[in-house]
Amino acid sequence: MSIDAAKIVATCRESFNKGCTRSYEQRKQLLESMLNFIKDHQQDMIDAMTKDLRKPRSEAMGMEISFAENEVIHALNHLKEWMKDEKTSKPMAMVGKDVYIKSEPVGVMLIIGAWNYPVQLILHPLIGAIMAGNTAVMKPSELSPATAAVFEKFLPKYLDKDCYTLVNGGIPETTALLAQRFDHILYTGSSPVAKIVMAAAAKHLTPVTLELGGKSPAFVDKDCNMYTVARRIAWGRFINSGQTCIAPDYVLLERETRDKFVEALKDAVKEFYGENPQDSKDFGRIINERHFKRVVSLLDSGKCVMGGQTDEKEKYVAPTVLVDVKPDDPVMTDEVFGPVLPIMTVSDVDEAVNFINSREKPLAMYVFSNKKQVVDSILNRTSSGGFTANDVLMHAAVDTLPFGGIGNSGMGGYHGKHSFDRFSHKRAVVIGDQSLESLLAIRYPPYSKKKESWFLWLMSKSRKSKAFPVLIYGALLCAIVGFLLKYCDVTKIY
Numbered sequence: 001m002s003i004d005a006a007k008i009v010a011t012c013r014e015s016f017n018k019g020c021t022r023s024y025e026q027r028k029q030l031l032e033s034m035l036n037f038i039k040d041h042q043q044d045m046i047d048a049m050t051k052d053l054r055k056p057r058s059e060a061m062g063m064e065i066s067f068a069e070n071e072v073i074h075a076l077n078h079l080k081e082w083m084k085d086e087k088t089s090k091p092m093a094m095v096g097k098d099v100y101i102k103s104e105p106v107g108v109m110l111i112i113g114a115w116n117y118p119v120q121l122i123l124h125p126l127i128g129a130i131m132a133g134n135t136a137v138m139k140p141s142e143l144s145p146a147t148a149a150v151f152e153k154f155l156p157k158y159l160d161k162d163c164y165t166l167v168n169g170g171i172p173e174t175t176a177l178l179a180q181r182f183d184h185i186l187y188t189g190s191s192p193v194a195k196i197v198m199a200a201a202a203k204h205l206t207p208v209t210l211e212l213g214g215k216s217p218a219f220v221d222k223d224c225n226m227y228t229v230a231r232r233i234a235w236g237r238f239i240n241s242g243q244t245c246i247a248p249d250y251v252l253l254e255r256e257t258r259d260k261f262v263e264a265l266k267d268a269v270k271e272f273y274g275e276n277p278q279d280s281k282d283f284g285r286i287i288n289e290r291h292f293k294r295v296v297s298l299l300d301s302g303k304c305v306m307g308g309q310t311d312e313k314e315k316y317v318a319p320t321v322l323v324d325v326k327p328d329d330p331v332m333t334d335e336v337f338g339p340v341l342p343i344m345t346v347s348d349v350d351e352a353v354n355f356i357n358s359r360e361k362p363l364a365m366y367v368f369s370n371k372k373q374v375v376d377s378i379l380n381r382t383s384s385g386g387f388t389a390n391d392v393l394m395h396a397a398v399d400t401l402p403f404g405g406i407g408n409s410g411m412g413g414y415h416g417k418h419s420f421d422r423f424s425h426k427r428a429v430v431i432g433d434q435s436l437e438s439l440l441a442i443r444y445p446p447y448s449k450k451k452e453s454w455f456l457w458l459m460s461k462s463r464k465s466k467a468f469p470v471l472i473y474g475a476l477l478c479a480i481v482g483f484l485l486k487y488c489d490v491t492k493i494y
């Protein structure tokens, strides 16, 4: 399908310039339409994700559809207050002026989605674009075509397609879109493609939000309840057949606890998916042949102690655990992005921290320990997009937290108010009037020592720790300035 990318973007820009998406009432109405779309086409989206990924209904509902629905509800509950101008403190020289930050829409956004959470990764950024008052072009992943088709068929019934245009296609269509000028690009996908996106954006100086992946570690301390920890890690690793950007990608633990943890993992997987996970309706499939082959090639690393079975016809890879893996094994080099959990042993927390820090900054990090000092020590000595202690994935489920990566795992957080802030321009506004000219004359040439000291004094800041004296000082200053303005001809003091 060839597209006229220039025309698509021009139409969205025209709608934006006409102000079709700008006011609170318009945004509210658009969000309500989104809510209706989600409610009316819940089953279509579930069916589509079954086709694309054999995604279990509960995962489709819990991790995608109701997640997006809650995002809209959260936005509807708070948008009015988020849109309010934000008054800020101001220096003495700004007395009588209104000083505030105005959140204004940036214009036309480009949203490029990935296939693993094909509903959420289009709807969440789109909800953010609407909250911020922008128009948008959405490009779902071509690797999840059934879900993309649901958007193409039904979304235009809820959102004016001249404001929110869906483009289905692959690399040629994305490339054509990227050649256009957008006002913000949100890309979800792999780091190599993110570099292409960022290079294209740089040509127009377009800001980007990059939601990428990476190897998210999980450290398991020896004091843990292995039954609980294994269940939590198994759920996070094997949900969506391991194709989750914030899944625990590998486990670091001390040698003495490894076998106990592996046995607990085996029990957890049996409890979740039965004797043969291939027969379980709750275990998904790999998205396509290419990714199936990629995941299968990782099974040669280390020693397989659980799973390892594959079925090419079904693109099935069993929940698998590998031990004795080495740092330079394929499974420890790139993001696994499949139902395979490598386990590496370390001698202590310090070695775990050093290992984590020797690699790219991950999208997520998980620490399981009953000791606060162990959790704090890893939290304070490492860096990652998000961090959850004694659980997995949960930091992404809290809509008041920004969701995003750092370094190789991405840039810019979104979700909830963070989407609103990320996709708005924060305009610095000073609204004054034409009074106080004699006071402001101290900034004009011809300069003098006296004028300079008055100016510096009026603009000066005091250290916060001296709060009380500052209050007295400020009140005194107001009184002096008030007195001067009322009773003196200020120009004479120059």
Ligand code: NAD
Pocket (backbone or CB within 6 Å): 112, 113, 114, 115, 116, 117, 121, 139, 140, 141, 142, 143, 169, 170, 171, 174, 175, 188, 189, 190, 191, 193, 196, 210, 211, 212, 213, 214, 244, 245, 246, 335, 337, 363, 404, 405, 410
């Ligand atoms: P993908 O193949 O679906 O690609 C993502 C998007 O990029 C698609 O819309 C695709 O059309 C486009 N694209 C691909 N190649 C391109 C090219 N050469 N030029 C222009 N556009 C191109 O998805 P993927 O890259 O396989 O996604 C998997 C990665 O995404 C994993 O690393 C995963 O961790 C990450 N991910 C991150 C998040 C997050 O929110 N941080 C969420 C999901 C997935």
